[in-house]
Amino acid sequence: MRSRDLAWWQTGVIYQIYPRSFQDTNGDGIGDLAGITARLDHLVDLGVDAIWISPIYASPMADFGYDVSDYCGIDPAFGTLADFDALIAAAHARELRVILDYVPNHSSDQHPWFVESRSSRGSSKRDWFVWRDPKPDGSPPNNWLSEFGGPAWTFDEATGQYYYHAYLKEQPDLNWRNPEVQSAMLDALRFWLKRGVDGFRVDAIHHLFEDEQLRDNPPNPDWQAGMSPARSVIRAHTMDQPEVHDAIAAMRRVSDAYADRVLIGEAYLPIDRLMAYYGQDLSGFHLPFNFHLLSTPWNPTAIASLIEAYEAALPPGGWPNWVLGNHDRSRLVSRLGAEQARIAALLLLTLRGTPTIYQGEEIGMADVPIPPDCVQDPWEKNVPGLGLGRDPVRTPIPWSQERNWGFTEGEPWLPVESALPGLNVAAQSQDSTSLLSFYRTLLRLRRAEPALSAGDITIVEASDSVLAYERSDTDRRLLVALNFRSEAATVRVGNATRILASSYPDLAGTPLQAPSLELRRNEGIVIELA
Known part of the structure; x- marks a missing residue:
């Protein structure tokens, strides 16, 4: 398939922005929409094609934006609708697409819908959420557990019923079996599509429906102390229910009414179950997120097996x-x-398909230790001591060596990583050997070589040390070879002509004639084949 026959989201690269930690412009220590607009040129220089912005909707911030109190409003911490419109205009002027997070599974308990729903059993919006009577002994309706710890049911004293929440008690689940709920939530999509957004990343889609009979989840025989308490049961009746696919198809019909949009679904599922999220006759998500590289052992044989299994399973x-x-x-x-x-960067940006880069990976940010008194994540607060908190990966980007590393003039909402010299965008922009420069090189190469964005993929070698695969498009053939070890390894390169890119910058452009090449420790290369 030629790249000119593909949509922008097939040949492009997506960059995830966690807005609280991207760039603050008003000194409150929290990133904002104006900050994203101010840093768009970094993304243009990097070479990505689209930005996905984590939630910016009005929210009490119990889960930092994933508890939505107004699906059509901007939280004041991030700015205004005018700021959003300015961001859309500035991004589109730079030929950057904008993807928003969409949170259909639950709202905030402060959303007017839920306030009305819990006002009485006779409320017109009572059935907009999942309410159930207690068991005869007053206990919750079943054994379902919250992803963030504790029961997934909270008792409402005023009305004498429990409401269901897959996450925090401040995040009651919407009842998508109610047509009015579905209509209202689809209208929220239309609101943002009309404002020019280019698509949505749909949050926690596999939680959208629960078993209507409220059957208990079976115990997990593999659970042990130290694991998340929510994993003590197998989520057979609270996740990946059959009705979800009709809801996704409804979202897709809304998206398809607007030209050139994309829908991306978040579902942590085995490959065989993930494929159903493309929908019957591809009527579902354009891209059900493939998270399997996150959990696959980091070695050539395991990754080669994953690539082949995933490619074979695609509809x-x-x-x-x-x-x-x-x-x-x-x-x-x-x-x-x-x-x-x-x-990892070379692998991600040379595999067949659409890659997503998380902010800060391009400069090599690491997890930042968070002192106990600075913890923000409700998951860590609810289930302390297990290392489940996500704060360490959400810390602000260090842009420069200025005060607070160029992120804010105020006090950052989370600590900024500052231990390593050169770990900031400004320093790495001036260093041709930096990780940022390597990302820029790879993204330029990907854009220049249709074989890397649209070509076929064939595994050539998967040994204890080396993973090699060929990318080909019409008459263009490239070989990607990756050394996963800290010692040298030899790879056969056949009729190679020259090295197009290397994780060791001194090799780029080197002509090749020998049938094999020695990869240095932790080296990856892209080679042109005759």
């Missing part, structure tokens, strides 16, 4: 995508080390 016409980091998972440098972070 006809389904487009692949890859993720190596986000606002919920430990950062690449902390998981793999600084040297392998370059291998």
Whole structure:
């Protein structure tokens, strides 16, 4: 398939922005929309094609924006609708697309819908949320557990019923079986599409429906102390229910009414179950997020097996995508080390499909230790001591060596990483050997070589040390070779002509004639084949 036949979201690269930690412009220590607008040129220089912005809606911030009190409003911490419109205009002027987070599973308990719903059992919006009677002994309706710790049911004294929340008690689940709820939530999509957004990343979609019979979840025989309490049961009746696909199809119909939009779904599921989220005849998500690189062992054979299994499972016409980091998972440098972070970048940006980069990965940010008195994440507060908190991966970007590393004139809402010299955008922009320069090189190469964005992929080698695969498009063939070890390894390169990119900058452009090449420790290369 030629790249000119593909949509922008197939050939492009997506960059996730966690707005609280991107750039603050008003001195309150929290990133804002004006800050994103001010830093757009960094993203243009980086070479990405779209930005996905985590929630910016009006919210009490119990879960930092994932508890929405107005689906069509901007929280004052981030700015105004006028600021949003200015961001859209500035991004589009730079040929950057804008993707918003969409949170359909739950609202805030302060949303007017829920305030009305809990006012009485006879409320016109009572059925907009999931209310159930207690068991005869007064206990919750079943054994369902919150993802953030404790029961997934909270008792409302005034009306004598429990309401369901897959996450915090401040995040009551919407009842998507109610047509009025579905209509109101689809209208929220239309509101932002009319304002010019280019698509949505749909949050926690696999939680959208629960078992209507309220059956207990079975115990998890593999659970042990130290794991999240929510994993003590298998979420057979609270996740990935069949009705979700009709709801996704309804979202897709709304999206398709506007030209050139994309829908991306967040669902942590095994590959075989994930494929259903493309929808029957591709009527579902354009891109159900593929998170499997986050959990696959970091070695060539395991990753090669994943690539082949994922590619084989895709439905006809389904487009692949890859993720190596986000606002919920430990950062690449902390998981793999600084040297392998370059291998990870090269892998992510040369696999077939749409890659997503999490903010700060391009400069090698690591997880930042958070002192107990600075913890913000409600998950860590609810279930302390297990290392479940996400604050360490959500810390502000260090832009320069100025006060507070150029992020804010005030007190940052989370500590800014400042331990490593050169760990900021300004310093790495001036260093041709930096990780940021390497990302820029890879993104330029990806844009210049259709084989990397649209070509076929074939695994060539997967040994204990080396993963090599070929990317090809019509008459263009490229070989990607990655050394996962801290010692040299040899890879066969066949009829190679020259090195197009290397994690060791001194090799770029080197002509090749030998049938094999020695990769240095933790080295990755892209080679042109005759």
